[in-house]
Amino acid sequence: MTYPLQKKDTSILYVEDEELLRKNIVTFLERRFNVVYSATNGMEGFELFSKHFPDIVITDILMPVMDGIEMVKRIKQLRPDMPIIITTAFSDTKYLMQAISLKVDGYVTKPIDYNNLMEAINRIIHFLTSKTLEASYTESLKRIQRMLSGAIDALAYAIESRDPYTAGHQKRVARLAGAICTQMGYTEEEVRKIEIVGMIHDIGKISIPAEILMKPFDLQDIEMSLLHNHCKVGFDILKNIEFPFPVAEIVYQHHERLDGSGYPRGLTKDDIFFEARIISVADVVESMSSHRPYRPSRGIDKAIEEIVAHRGTFYDTEIVDACVALFTKGYNLSST
Ligand SMILES: [Fe+2]
Ligand SMILES: [Fe+2]
Known part of the structure; x- marks a missing residue:
């Protein structure tokens, strides 16, 4: 299976309390991305987030110490546009509704299908890439406009004198x-x-x-x-x-x-x-x-x-x- 948009330099934080699942997903992600952080609950996840500021956060909802909803709230206070993917079981509807209200960027249902997970990650990478391209396009357009204004002023001055x-x-x-x-x-x-x-x-x-x-x-x-x-x-x-x-x-x-x-x-x-x-x-x-x-x-x-x-x-x-x-x-x- 190929995932064409995956980018090696994207950093990911994965938060999940269930040990086996966490290990499997981390192994899967580490084969595709250079930097993968993992945490066992929301508190630990938020600490890692505040330290490393990863590009994407993937988190479970129901966890001990601090649940995923509380962690997402805190992350969004720091970075309102932080891309977040929630992993959740269909039965967690109450929490799912809360996650929706927090405007997260993707949902992957449990048991996690790797294709669905990569699809959600790639959608975010695609969005982030186009945002970066747009920003650099706007910047170079501004630079061209500044150069153009300078050339026009010089020409207008030549005739004015x-x-x-x-x-x-x-x-x-x-x-x-x-x-x-x-x-x-x-x-x-x-x-x-x-x-x-x-x-x-x-x-x-x-x-x-x-x-x-x-x-x-x-x-x-x-x-x-x-x-x-x-x-x-x-x-x-x-x-x-x-x-x-x-x-x-x-x-x-x-x-x-x-x-x-x-x-x-x-x-x-x-x-x-x-x-x-x-x-x-x-x-x-x-x-x-x-x-x-x-x-x-x-x-x-x-x-x-x-x-x-x-x-x-x-x-x-x-x-x-x-x-x-x-x-x-x-x-x-x-x-x-
Ligand atoms: Fe004229
Ligand atoms: Fe003329």
Whole structure:
């Protein structure tokens, strides 16, 4: 018989007053686990527990000196989530009910069947392993997020030191895009992704001469193509950074339009990432309604008119609707 989940490094405390049974079970467990403690009653069991803190406790109920119920109560006071398996005869219903109320993790009826016992132990090991994995996954996710925030801040700072207007624009786009995402009912994680891309979506403008950035109207063809190139430059800057989602590609796409009239690649509909569609709406709304030193604001009403006029052609209908709903509720673009 194989027990695939058994783990050698799991430590077990077994408490049983009946000597022969205790010896047999201990021998069985010792063949499978490195550390097995055994005790003859609840008092002794609790002492061993307090000294060694094993991973799993297996205990009988009816024992002299201190019964299993009292011992489990004491253990649970120390460690409320301690995994405990009760071994009991069917006739011990009164005690069994008490054990259930103590929220133990498994029951094995007497006479003990080794398969049932291993099944109960393995179920707990499986649970403990997945809990450990989950904890280490959460920890590494947090570490990645910290690294990511650092990289984003550094990139945002790089552009801010050269072009404060683009930096302010990116912050407001990030905030608006996140708010649209929330309005659409997406998760906090999705909102955070959108905000990250928003913070650096125009990073490629770092390569554009300041004179061109300052006069986005009446541009010569060559100047226009330089400006349009900021999406590709942004992609090139970001493509080798290992983000947990395709930040570089989203940045590449943020001026594309659903009908293919956008730039730089003239992508259409499903070829444009959802995140890029949101950034494009937030980008237009922010750009049109913000003041720049070289041009006045066209106002939020004009900006909303623009996205509504091109709802379904340039811009995703649901994203436009969510954006309009936000401003109807009084969203303030400039508040931080
Ligand atoms: Fe842009
Ligand atoms: Fe932008």
